[in-house]
Amino acid sequence: MNAVWRAARAAVRRRRVQTFVIGLVVLCSTTTVLLALALLDAASGPFEKAHARQRGAHVVASFDTGRVSPEQLARTAGRPGVEASAGPFGQAVVNVPDGWLWTAGGTLSVVGRADPGGPVDRIELLEGHWATAPGEIVVNWPSQGSPGPELLGTTLDSPGGPKLTVVGFAADMSKSASAWVTPGQMAAMHPVSAQMLYRFTDASSGSRLDAALAVVTADLPGGSLTGAQDYFTLKAAFSALADSYLPFITFFGVLGLLVSCLIVGNVVSGAVVSGYRHIGVLKAVGFTPNQVVGVYLTMVCLPAAVGCVLGTLAGNALAGPILKVAFSGIETGRASVGAYGTWVSVVCLAGMPALVLLSALAPALRAHRLPAARAISAAGAPRTGRGRRVQRLLGGSRLPRSVSLGLGQPFARPARTLLTLSAIVLGVTTVTLATGLTGTMLAYADAGRDGGTRIQVSAGGPGNGRTPPTLTDPQIEDRLRALPGTAGVRARALSQAHLAGQAQTVFADFYRGDASRDASRIVRGRAPRAEGEVVAGPAFLTQRGLAVGDRTTLELHGRQAPVVVVGELIEGNAQALEASWPTLLKLAPDLRATEYTVRLAPGTDARAHAEAVEAIDPGLRARVPDTSNAGTTTVVTFSTVFTVLLTVVASLGVFNTVLLNTRERRRDLGMLKSIGMTPRQVVVMTVTSVAGLGAVGGLLGIPLGMVAHRLVVDHVGVVSFPEAMKDVWHAPQLAFLLLAGVVIAVLGALVPARSAARATIATVLHTE
Template sequence: MKRRRLQTFVIGLVVLCSTTTVLLALALLSAASDPFDKAHAAQRGAHTVAAFDTTKVSPDRLARTARRPGVEAAAGPFGQAVVDIPKDWLWTAGGTLTVVGRADPAGPVDRIELLEGRWATAPGEIVVNWSAQGSPGPELLGTELRTPGGATLAVVGFAASMSRSASAWVSPEQMAALHPTSAQMLYRFTDSSTEARLNASLARAVKGLPEGSLTGAQTHLTLKQAFSALADSYLPFVTLFGVLGLLVSTLIVGNVVSGAVVSGYRHIGVLKALGFTPNQVVAVYLTMISVPAVTGCALGTLAGNALAGPVLKVAFTGIDVGRAAVGDISPWVSAACLVGMPALVLLAALIPALRAHRLSAARAISAGGAPRTGRGLRVQRLLGSTRLPRPVSLGLGQPFARPARTLLTMAAIVLGVTTVTLSTGLTSTMVAYGNVGREDTGARIHVMTGGSGDDRTPPRLSDPQIEERLRSLPGAEGVRARALSQANTAGQTQPVFADFYRGDDSLYEHTIVEGRAPVAAGEIVAGPAFLSQRGLKLGDRVTVGLNGRRITATVVGQLIEGNARALEATWESFARLAPGTPATEYTVRLTPGADARAYAEAVEALDPGLRASVADSGNAGTTTVVTFSAVFTVLLSLVASLGVFNTVLLNTRERRRDLGMLKSIGMTPRQVVAMTVTSVAGLGAVGGLLGIPLGIVAHRLVVDNVGVVDLPEHVKDVWHVTGLAAMLLAGVAIAVLGALAPARSAARMTIASVLHTE
């Protein structure tokens, strides 16, 4: 190790980077499933939450479905009703609340965990489902909700259900007063591994019930998909970088050990002459590798654990996690890295180290002291017959003298170029994605009504007057009004966030990736996560309810992205569901170059009930991906260059006699540098040609598997001739960067110092 400080540093660095990335990938993989599965199992969560029309089927018949084949356990039937809630009640957007009547939170299925207060046991009491992490605190207990029928419900507790079987619960007596027309059954099935098997199990359970009595069902796999949707979108990206890091680690370690064995023949022979057994000689080289590998692995595990918290926070932002403990890395993740990475490194080192195992002492000493028979002479003679400058022809022929080492070096360059290409493509895609909807370069202003914080001053101006004034202010290009409500969809226990828009339709121009924008009442659009988790596609119809009114809506378009629980509709739809309700937010699109700060100040001067802010053009996901890929690309490119450095250093040490003889017949230091750099520049060019298509394929693999975003083709198509040429030069740059230092060192060697032992 002391004789090979640089190689030791290279191995430690590459193992550190690889361990960090692999740990992040494993942490995301674990967080996407383990916390949900553990919390769901602890609460005996329902595999399927089914809703039934009580006008078509009696409670007794529903109760008998619990004894059908394939049903492991069941709870219910529970009365179910939809209650309207006002805006800002418990910080909600207003709209509807799905309420279920249960006598207690226990039972064979969906054991609800109380977070604050107590269970609702009498009329006039309600327990609210708290889906965020932590507890809301006791301060909100006692909050009242007035139902449309005139009854007042007081919040006596907050609870959490991993089954999301309801938004709130009341006692059976209170539910009877709400006059429910639907009932809920909670099932656990013996076979719940896939969505198809869950549907088949439910079909067997409800077989024989009147047609149309089953109005909807929600499976735990849908909830699990919603839970991990954002984390799953980061997983392909992080995993791919982790795999690249592992491959580079293996190549670099193999290259270093192979070079150490070849350049240490004399040392190996002396060790064996002194009595070292073949296994002990192998152990010498494995120990040389294991120390930096274990050190790099330990530091990488620490770095990965430090980075995992922020990465998981971004990955689960806005996700309803319930009682799932997100943020704590499972011990097996760190253990797998601490054991697996050193084992992989030692396995990569063992193959070239076995070469020292086979050498006899006499052969090793003679091979280490005598000049080696040249290889690649035929290629060298062929290049020498060309008109290329002699240093260039000599340099181009050098890789053929050590074909195995050349292949390892070129593989490291290929992976370096692949990483640079992948990172460049991801950065270009994410920047283009961040600019979607901002192609006009104009700033966006968000205007809220009703003030903020403790200042809840209502606006003096009416909804139409506000929109008119916003359009009339200097710099305004377009205005879009927005109203947000919690609505319910047929067959779903969880509410959806419905955004209703009026005005500037140009904001839809670049955000619809399939279909079209909604233009009439009863037309909706949503993001890929919303549609996939509900099994919807373009042309499908869904019933949306709000304030006791219902409309049948058609899916006419798919957004580039969107909340998994949110849909967007027209103002005409909102007028049918909540007539006369004003907008609560406005988005103003300014002309390019307009002063956004001045416009925001002018808005607040219009009415004390308006609050304006300049919309942030940043995106946490974009920043995370770009930063991570940039840092890892720099590290991996540096490591690939260090691999080239190691190869060139070994080559120059092995060719000391040749260099001395070349200098003695007139080769200048500059020609030595040119020859040495040329020996790897060709590898860099070939590595670039091979790495570019691999990087393009890797980029496409990542961008096509981002579940929460459906990227349009123009965002994915980021490759141009100039960019590809730069990627080709990246391979040459990696090779030249790694070769410069040993090339200059070789150029400074004197003839006497090289040939004095001849």
């Protein structure tokens, strides 16, 4: 093994460029694969662990107590397939004022429960104690950490309801309620619905849970089940943003792995072919065939191991910021956001070198089979036979001799040419995919801006610690419209509401006024205008089983309104919907706007306009919002960086091929120079030998990149891109992409071509 190690180290020192190429491509691939695995693990592992630790419910079911009795619900615990159950618990909707515990106000789903334990949905107490007496309430804290003891003792004076005091904060992974009170307190609130929590023996899929719930409720009166929320819906909500990053990172990771295999195979194959004399000498001095294979495998393993370690470190460093963006703005409960297992790093550290070894094994076995005498004699023999027919055909054409000779060179080494072509194809595919993603994401970021600057105006109030406006809602809107430079004003009221049959509350945004952005934000259907019309993003609709045209009931402040989904937004909060102002007037006519969006006319000074807005009323605060989009920035930055790296790696793969070709053709180059070929013609011949491959690679890589782009943008769950944002390909852009393959090939060939051109005839023939 000592001899193998020394020979491998010597080979690494001789092939510095190839060593660098292998290390760089493995580094890039390891980084991307680690990010993809980290996202995949963080999107499921923490949620599942926290849900299992708290014995979370597989299904949270709501029932109409006017149709079914508590005794009937209790008997469902013995139905086939039920592993454990809890309930029935009375549940009611409580009205909360704006700003209570920093909430948007509206409604709160409250459940009567004697203790936080039990066989299903064990609630974790964060602060204070559980509600044990009338007038006490425990609030579900949705975020990581604890709110602290300072908020204990906060009172809730619900309009038309009891006065409740916050005695604790808790968290659960089932999202079965927004707050809990004692069963006695719940009885005094006269609930009209009850809740059952079920864990089933078969919870492998959403369809299995639906079937199990159907068995449980089969003997209950018709219409008694008013709604159900399953475990997979919560899991999808938890990982929605993270899942949206997975498609494009996975694609880049797969492309990186393929390029790694191609480059490694090309390097080892070239090292074997160009090192026949070296192989023969090694065998002649006593190296066994297995030891010779070990030399070549060790030669690629050294840079691969270094690249793998550096890539793992880089991936772990980048995983934190990317996971922070991927899990921003979601309710996490007791799940550790952004946490991923150490197995991710272990798989990368062990898997990438193993993949490199497998890629290098096939060409290395060629050295195993080669006899020593044949290897030594083949090293000095001229190459004959391969590609001669093509060379003769091209030689009879009117092409310049340097061009015809260059075009014929790839046919001399078809296997090496195929590997080089594959690397160029993957490079062009990467450039095409990144270009398409950038175009789509930039169009997405520009949606709704319509070229105008906007100012966000918030109205102060008790909920945010500022003085409430002295002017009424209509007066504020009139004053804003009257300011010079105002092109449009849109009012927004926000409230927590309740959807019929849903355990979780939702955020409802009600809009009035300037609708200039509506058309660009709707991907299906239309914007809400009349009473009872709502729109929502794809994540909200998917997680609640809704689609455009479906009907449901929205409850707010004790009033109900039937609503219909008239449109789907490009994107939106998974917990929020948007509704028309007439719908708000029916549900809560006294609710005033808390925010105004002022669209400015072209040329208006935004800062000066913001100061003029604040002068209208001391309760108004204006700001110029940051129009940057974190998701767009992350995708574009990652795509650009990885595209540059992968393009450089593909060029280095071409460099390796051309370098091997020029070394193998030393005798031919010397003879050509001796009969009058100039250095410039040598450069043209060498560059032409791969420029044709670059053009073919462009023709093959562009459609692959376009298909990959469509697959990525069609599988982003939190955004529903319209066709206009997907159709980013135009003739000039495609022409540029076609040249990308040629550019990759030429960049890789220039350095060895110039080196071959500078070599003198005497030097070349002397080495022979």
